[in-house]
Amino acid sequence: MTSRGLGLVIGHRGAPSHLPENTLPSFRRACRLGADSLETDLQMSRDGVLVLIHDTELSRTTDIALHGEFASRRSSRVIDRELVEGWFVDDFTLAELRTLNTADTRIPTFDELLLLLAEESQRAGRRIGLHAEVKHPSYFAAAGLPMARPVLETLRDHGLDRRGKRVWIQSFDEQFLRALSPMTELPLVQLLETDQPFTCASVASYADAIGPDRQLVLSSDRFETGLVAEAHRAGLVVFVWTLRGDARQARRFLDAGVDGVFSDDAAVALAARDLLTPA
Numbered sequence: 001m002t003s004r005g006l007g008l009v010i011g012h013r014g015a016p017s018h019l020p021e022n023t024l025p026s027f028r029r030a031c032r033l034g035a036d037s038l039e040t041d042l043q044m045s046r047d048g049v050l051v052l053i054h055d056t057e058l059s060r061t062t063d064i065a066l067h068g069e070f071a072s073r074r075s076s077r078v079i080d081r082e083l084v085e086g087w088f089v090d091d092f093t094l095a096e097l098r099t100l101n102t103a104d105t106r107i108p109t110f111d112e113l114l115l116l117l118a119e120e121s122q123r124a125g126r127r128i129g130l131h132a133e134v135k136h137p138s139y140f141a142a143a144g145l146p147m148a149r150p151v152l153e154t155l156r157d158h159g160l161d162r163r164g165k166r167v168w169i170q171s172f173d174e175q176f177l178r179a180l181s182p183m184t185e186l187p188l189v190q191l192l193e194t195d196q197p198f199t200c201a202s203v204a205s206y207a208d209a210i211g212p213d214r215q216l217v218l219s220s221d222r223f224e225t226g227l228v229a230e231a232h233r234a235g236l237v238v239f240v241w242t243l244r245g246d247a248r249q250a251r252r253f254l255d256a257g258v259d260g261v262f263s264d265d266a267a268v269a270l271a272a273r274d275l276l277t278p279a
Contacts, residue, residue, distance in 0.1 A: 006276050007253075008260030009269040010131055011035035012242050013054065017265035021061070022052045023105045024116055031120035035266035037129030037166065040113060043136070044145045049094040050110035050154060056136055057086040062100040062107070070096075079139050090143045110151075114158040129166030131189065131239070131262075137176040148180050161186065168239075170211055172196070181206045189239060192216060200227075200234035209237035209259070218256055221249055228257045247272045 011030030013021035018029050027038050041054040056079055058064040064087045073092075076085045089097070097107045110132075121128045132155075137147050151169065155161045163185050170189035171177055177188050187208035192198060194213050203210055216227050217240050231238045241262040243250050250272035253261055263269035 006273050007258055008036040008129070008239070009034070009266050009273060010037045010039050010129075010239065010260050010262045011266045012039050012262040012264050013041065014038065015264070015266060017245050017268075020102065020105070022054060022108070023102065024108050024112060025105060027113060027116055028120060030266050031116075031124065031128055033266040034270050035128065035263075037131055037168075037260070038113070038117065039131040039133065039262055040110075041133050041135050042110060042147065042151060043089045044140050044147055044150070045092060045094045045097055046090055046145075047093040048145060048150065050147070050150055051089065051094065051097060052108045052110065052113060053089060054135070056089050056139070057084050058089065058092075058100065059086045062102045064100055067100065077139075079136055090140060090145055110154050111158075114154070114160065118158070127166050129168070130160070131168045131170055133191070134169065134171045134173070134176065137171060137173050148176070148183060152184055152186075155186070163187065168209065170209075174198075174206075178206045187237075189237075191241075200231045200236055204234040204236055207236070209239060211239045211241055211262075214240050214243070214253065217258060218252060221252060224256050232257070243269060251275060 014026030015030040015033060019026040022041060030038055040052050042050050043053050043056060045051055055061060073087055076083060077088055117128055117130060134147050140147050160167045168187050168189050170191050172191045177190055189209040189211045190203045190207045191211040194215050210231055217225060219225055228238050237259045239260040240253050240258045243261050243263040245265040245268050247268050250261060250269040254273055254276055261269055
């Protein structure tokens with residue numbers, strides 16, 4: 001939680017209400033807006049480089065369909081039990097991914113984000129935190145690209161592999177987090193969708209926090225479900241996702257006692273939090 005105990009404001013994929021998601025300009029904007037922490041998505045290129053992109057299939061956020069030289073790489077994959085057709089991150093080297101246009105900028109690497117984080121923390125005179133989501137780790141492991149050690153080694157290279165550095169590693173993949181738990185002292189976040197079975201007591205055995213879909217915290221964004229209190233009793237921190245820029249919505253979740261909110265517009269969530277600050 002913040003020093004004021006009012007909940008962290010986490011820039012979800014940077015500041016996508018202002019600039020394209022998971023790009024260095026977007027992350028920098030989130031820092032300048034005052035976000036307490038940045039959230040990013042980690043996937044892996046064919047040559048084993050951690051890159052920042054949400055979708056494993058490249059069509060939504062890049063111009064891959066316009067690159068005739070890559071037409072033969074179009075294929076179908078099963079990702080999280082869903083059949084997906086298109087072009088996939090793990091079929092391309094970093095150099096090839098750099099040739100794709102993604103909103104007039106290039107796909108960044110995890111290293112580049114950590115350098116930006118250090119620079120912006122120094123500029124702001126405060127340590128800006130990081131929530132790193134490992135996307136589809138079982139899929140990448142099956143493709144010969146296990147992600148756990150590269151993530152931990154990259155954080156270590158930047159001096160961010162210990163508790164107290166405001167770094168959280170998160171995933172929807174329970175088995176991945178269970179395997180990661182004995183490998184690191186960094187706090188882990190079990191992300192939760194609405195149809196995902198779990199108990200707070202079970203999660204507390206391998207993770208430090210839950211990151212629930214907001215409907216698990218407030219049904220219809222209004223009525224408390226009791227999850228926050230249950231998680232706190234189990235010793236878990238609660239980070240809720242994702243707020244889209246509605247100050248009233250942010251206020252309701254902060255009032256519900258969550259320890260942090262993932263927001264597409266940090267400025268809006270910060271304004272809502274300021275209204276809760278004691279005079």
